[in-house]
Amino acid sequence: MITVLLVDDQRLVRAGLRMLIEDTTDLAVVGEAADGVxxxxxxxxxxxxxxxxDLRMPGLDGVAATRQILALSPRAKVLVLTTFDDDDHLFPALAAGAAGYFVKDTDPEILLDAIRRTVDGDLLFSPALLRRLVDRALEAPSAPGLAPAPDLTPREFDVLRLVGEGHGNQDIADRLHLGVSTVKSHIANLLDKTGTDNRVRLAVYASKLTEH
Structure with missing residues (x-):
């Protein structure tokens, strides 16, 4: 069972998240908090x-709270869920140690999947944010060169291309007429074949590969 602490200054948001999470069989809410302290x-x-x-809260905000939690436990997992999708909120949260960043209009199933995968060690973002991170990485002067292309099946290449465009698992599944579990399997294989360790780096790799 994956245990979750909900942090948001709006009681209604916490109640909605609790209902969503407790409707699953493998996730459980063990506590709530209304501010960073x-x-x-x-x-x-x-x-x-x-x-x-959440990020915007009275007193200690979500960025500072994330930093303090990671100082208490460096292996802690913090998934940001906020209204704000701009760089002024995204990059400070990542610098504080957040393991993922999603906006509050994210599809519920995508959010539940993100909770599970973040606990497993993945680094996850809303599709639009992932695309922006990829673009930033590609523009950076120190961006790494492209590693030798692995031996990919046509379907793996299709999945890789869509990851590079910033699409989420459900969107990839819909576009390729696959099950979400099949997409997840392809992405796991792609991470292994490309030597990347999270979805951001895989998306950067995909963007570089499709440029060639």
């Missing part, structure tokens, strides 16, 4: 597998 305290008390963290 309470989030740090509750994390220390409960040691959840993952924290779903």
């Amino acid at each position: 309470e989030a740090v305290r509750r994390f220390a008390e409960l040691a959840p597998d993952l924290v779903v963290m």
Whole structure:
């Protein structure tokens, strides 16, 4: 069972997330917090597998709370869930150690999948944010060169191309007429074949490969 701490200053948002999570068989909400100070305290008390963290809160905000939680436990997993998708919020959250960043209009099933995969060690973002991170990485002067192209099946290449365009698993599945579990399997194979360790780096690799 994956245990989750919900942090948001809006009670209605926390209630909705709790209902969503507790409707599953493998996730459980073990606590809630309405601000950053309470989030740090509750994390220390409960040691959840993952924290779903809002950013704009009174007192200690989500970025500072994320930083303090990671200082308490460097292996902690914090998944940001916020209204804001701009760089002024995204990059400070990543610098603080957030393991993922999603906006509040994310499809519920994508969010649940992100919770599971973040706990497993993946680095996950809303599709539009992933695309922006990829673009930033490609524009960076120090961007790494392209490694030798692996031996990919035509279907793997299709999945890789769509990952590079910033599409989420459900969207890829719909476009290629596949099941989401099949897409996940292809992505796991792609991570292994390309030697990348998370979806951002895989998307950067995909963008570079399709440029050639």
